[in-house]
Amino acid sequence: MHEMSLAEGILQIVQDQAGNSPRVHSVTLSVGELAGVELDSLRFCFDVVTRDSAAQDAILEIETVPGSAFCFDCLAQVPLARRGNPCPRCEGHSLTVVGGDQMKVKYLEID
16 A cells, blocks of 8 residues: 555655654645545545644644646547546547645645
């Protein structure tokens, strides 16, 4: 389950940014639809890795970013909900992902 290593990476970022703050109240993530992250698993893993840390009991907020791709068949940028799906405009399969495949920590609320 790669969500555990993602949660550990998020905790490391939080700890680096929070410094000596006694408490982290919330963490906001931006996660693309095409990032390959199972959000329920990530929430569970975040709860596990933050135990006994300044981020224990922190609220994990996740903003989803829609996926998008460029279609070389119809030369248009199109929405893409899942890798492997055809172009919603022309049904072509010559697509390259241009957005919605990243995950990042956007905001931290700390004491």
